[in-house]
Ligand SMILES: Cc1cc2nc3c(=O)[nH]c(=O)nc-3n(C[C@H](O)[C@H](O)[C@H](O)COP(=O)(O)OP(=O)(O)OC[C@H]3O[C@@H](n4cnc5c(N)ncnc54)[C@H](O)[C@@H]3O)c2cc1C
């Protein structure tokens with residue numbers, strides 16, 4: 426049985442018909458048409474599906490869509506700045522060469538956003554500890570850590586959301 | 587992978603929740619963070635007919651930790667909140683540390699303290715320090731409320747002392763005694779996203795002389811079907827001042843009590859070695875911390 430629910434994704438309210446068992450990742454990708462969020466393992470292990478729910482990084486592959494009513498969901502598409510420019514975290518990933526195949530990148534960036542919103546200047550240890558749930562098979566992580574550090578510097582100067 | 591069909595309920599109050607838990611019985615499962623439940627549902631290990639989502643119930647969330655009054659932690663308090671709580675870090679560092687070592691940041695923002703115990707996995711992170719700290723769980727149903735020590739609540743792998751119609755609502759931690767300390771440590775193959783091979787917590791209270799052990803609790807995880815509270819280590823160390831020789835003896839006693847198994851994460855032999863290493867390290871560290879060194 427389908428229920429009509431409202432989901433606030435990136436500040437826009439999407440009215441979607443969902444079954445109780447529908448997972449947030451599938452609703453974001455297939456019903457809202459936002460395919461930036463990736464599905465890797467589907468079991469909570471890889472972090473590719475990370476989105477922010479009320480500002481906190483959560484895994485959309487093990488989250489029921491129906492449980493997200495009344496919450497603010499932010500996906501990678503929601504980070505885009507006015508005029509279509511990249512968010513400082515995205516720009517830092519580009520500048521530092523922290524993107525190779527790109528599959529892990531949306532999840533990485535959302536995790537980094539969750540971290541920097543809480544700790545504006547994380548230590549290397551804090552970055553590693555708080556982003557360990559995002560797996561990258563290409564970069565070897567060094568450049569990702571550098572990107573998060575660079576983003577922290579730029580971002581705190583610019584003060585964007 | 588799809589989940590089975592189920593009916594979804596999102597109660598707003600404890601009373602509504604207990605009504606549903608009582609009414610739907612064993613065909614229903616409580617959904618807290620879902621980081622265990624949705625995984626087992628995806629694998630079709632279980633297929634509940636009803637899910638009772640408790641995330642809309644404010645009373646099940648939150649940390650009350652006032653000076654001199656221990657702490658009360660709601661069942662659906664997220665592990666990330668416990669990890670970050672300045673009050674808990676100051677008063678119960680073993681618990682805050684263990685909470686911060688579960689899974690990943692995303693998992694910790696979803697997963698609840700109650701779910702970690704109710705899942706009744708021998709490898710779980712937080713039941714070990716909770717038991718060492720003397721935590722009690724409150725179990726509620728329409729017909730009443732009871733309290734149990736955490737180590738009596740978890741009976742074995744996926745087995746709880748929880749009657750049909752009952753649910754866990756909160757944890758109560760006693761105020762730490764003066765001249766006491768509790769510490770937690772674990773060993774896994776890698777730091778992140780790895781379920782522990784062995785974990786352990788030690789709580790030591792000293793006599794007013796600041797040297798003689800007044801009481802001690804050592805709890806081991808992942809080496810027994812439930813959190814294993816050592817009997818032999820307190821028997822050896824109570825009334826003593828810690829020495830290198832006693833540490834060695836006590837660590838061997840803990841090793842003898844552990845009944846680890848071989849599995850994909852580690853062999854029983856390795857686990858038994860690690861019990862000794864962790865026990866030595868934790869007894870020394872906790873004793874020093876209790877002395878205020
Ligand atoms: C990628 C990943 C990594 C993980 N790593 C670790 C780790 O390192 N260490 C570790 O210990 N765990 C780990 N886990 C397991 C899991 O995250 C924890 O056990 C977590 O604390 C479970 O909490 P939850 O709120 O998500 O529980 P849920 O999945 O919501 O519930 C778990 C079970 O408890 C029942 N339940 C929940 N609340 C109550 C209640 N109040 N009363 C009665 N029954 C209840 C549910 O019905 C269900 O059967 C990991 C999980 C994932 C997906």
Ligand code: FES
Nearest residue numbers: 465466467472486
């Ligand atoms: S797809 Fe969600 S964690 Fe891998």
Ligand code: FES
Nearest residue numbers: 525529561562563
């Ligand atoms: S860039 Fe390919 S997985 Fe990370």
